[in-house]
Amino acid sequence: MRERRRILFSLFAALMVTALTLLLGAEGWFQRADLLLWDQYLQRGDRFAKSDIVLVEVTENDIRAEGHWPLSDRRLAEALRALVAADVRTIGLDLYRDLPVSPGVELLERTLASEPRIIAVKKFGDPQLEGIPGPQALEESGRLGFNDLLPDDVGESIRRTALYMTDAQGPQTSFAMLLAQHALAAEGVFPGPDPENADWLRLGVSRLPPLSSGYGGYRDLDSRGYQIMMDYGAANFETVSLSELLSGDFPPSALRDRVAILGASAKSLRDELPIPLGGRLAGMGIHAHVVDQLMRMARGLSASRQALGDWAEAGLVLGVSLLGALLGLGSAGRSMFGVILLSGAILGGLLALLGFGYVAFQAGLWIPVAPPMAAWLGSAGLLTAWVSSREAAQREQLMRIFARHVSSDVAEEIWQNRDAFLADGRPRPQRLMATVLFVDMRGYTARAETMDPVLLMEWVGQFMERMADEIARHGGVVDDYFGDGIKADFGVPVPRRNEEEVDQDARSAVDAALAMARGLEELNADYRSRGLPECGMRIGIHTGSVVAGSLGAAGRLKYTVVGDVVVTAQRLEATDAVPHDFEREPCRILASEATCARLDDRVDSEPLEPIALKGRQERVGLRRIRTQARSVG
DSSP states (O other): OHHHHHHHHHHHHHHHHHHHHHHHHHTTTTHHHHHHHHHHHHHTSOOBSOOSEEEEEEOHHHHHHHTSSSOOHHHHHHHHHHHHHTTOSEEEEOSOOSSOOSSOHHHHHHHHHHOTTEEEEEBOOOSSSOOBOOOGGGTTTTOEEEOOOEEOTTTTOEEEEEEEEEETTEEEEBHHHHHHHHHHHTTTOOEEEOSSOTTSEEETTEEEOOOOTTOTTOSSOOOOSEEEEOOOOBSOOEEEEHHHHHHTOSOGGGTTTSEEEEEEOOGGGOOEEEOTTSSEEEHHHHHHHHHHHHHHHHTTSOOOOEEOOHHHHHHHHHHHHHHHHHHHHTOOOOSHHHHHHHHHHHHHHHHHHHHHHHHHHHTTEEOOOHHHHHHHHHHHHHHHHHHHHHHHHHHHHHHHHHTTTSOHHHHHHHHHTGGGTEETTEEOOEEEEEEEEEEEEETHHHHHTTSOHHHHHHHHHHHHHHHHHHHHHTTOEEEEEETTEEEEEESOSSOOOSHHHHHHHHHHHHHHHHHHHHHHHHHHHHHHHHTOOOOEEEEEEEEEEEEEEEESOGGGOEEEEESHHHHHHHHHHHOSSSOOOTTTOSEEEEEEHHHHTTSOTTSOEEEEEEEOOTTOSSOEEEEEEOTTSOOOO
């Protein structure tokens, strides 16, 4: 029944953690973590060493050489003509040219109008910034694309790009898409609708599904237009500076039949944005990555990365939450090793999820792992806390029963083996072999009527404390105190597994009795020095089968053993059938034959005639343990 409740609670907890995780995910709590993991996965992906893209950069040295910015129309026209002369397949002009910059205005207009390989940029703009038109000569040519970038809220990094957008004039094509489209046309590759889904774009051999508002780790993404994720698959792009281009100081093969993007990379222009690979990149470099990706996808060298659907993601979160709950449910035991093992398992689960996400990412599937990781921690943590709280309550209850009567080692053994005797928060009744010891303070009754109450309590208390300490030191459990006596058990509450252990309990009980006899001598010496009366002591010991369990109300449980063995041990202690000179030897120890049969020869004992005990028909065989003998331990 208890195990069933534990399982039901773990299932309930896993479902609650799953629901909370999905709710937080829908509110975008994990978007930042998932996008940062996207960046890490992307950084560790493979890179293509070769690319058709070459960057013609206007550097700081080029601007200093010109003496001003922006470049004049003449200088820009010379650069474009040089690219044409180098037999470039497609030319991208990533410099705004909405206003003329003399000299060379007419030369630039003729160059732009006459050369169909040139594609220039314009800017859509946003509510805060006005758009920037492209060169007048290209307004009606279809060779003007927008170069607007889409920084994410997380780190303002450029992780996606828009291939198409719509403004007041209708659908518009991006600068990068126009460049890739023009370059691929020479290979007979043209964009068109996907045969299986007319709303999707197909370019060459690849389909390019557009991003949705909930793609992958995104939540409420502004997915207007036709957006795709960038893969930044190119390792590096070859570069040629403006001065090298104009001077002809570059190998002819560096530009022939390639896509050249002319733009500015000078740091002073502040045209750089953060990218997932780390660091910042100029706009022309980001557009180059888009063009390179589109051309690779058209040729079948790369493919769009798919994302896990909502239902699949919910199922993953539920599955991981259940596993976390099972881990927490099995986290019983608060030893240092158990804590380390549990911590290692939780950490291992997190690393496994990260590794799973990375492998899937490299295989072309984006699995947002931040929600499953949160569910793993939540379920494991919740169940661990629940199990720990229950264990703490159980431990408190057990220690309330045992801690006052046993050594710390025995108490810890009781706790570690609690499943062997614990049922519904209290020790379960069980039959086991044990040795029971009774000790009685001789002389208490006579002194109780004459001694000062304070001195009497001190006198008896010192006796009880010393004897209880010896019992605990020898592994016994103080079962009960009654006036001037003690009942102790050896072999409880953890059941013994074999006869050797039962024998050891018998030896431990006798050793404890001998130690108490020596302790009595020391006590009497102390009593004499303080003017207090001396006392004697009777001990009875018997070994056999007992029933151990707890008695009392839930808040006041008492662990004890009952049975004929207990009665016999008590009667051995109290019997007057064995005469003894307490003046000469203040301690009398009587042990049954059942106990003595388990002792070794080092215990000095005196065989006695069997005696009849009160309430028993059969006589009991017994021995007197000589207190001058040396104990086994």
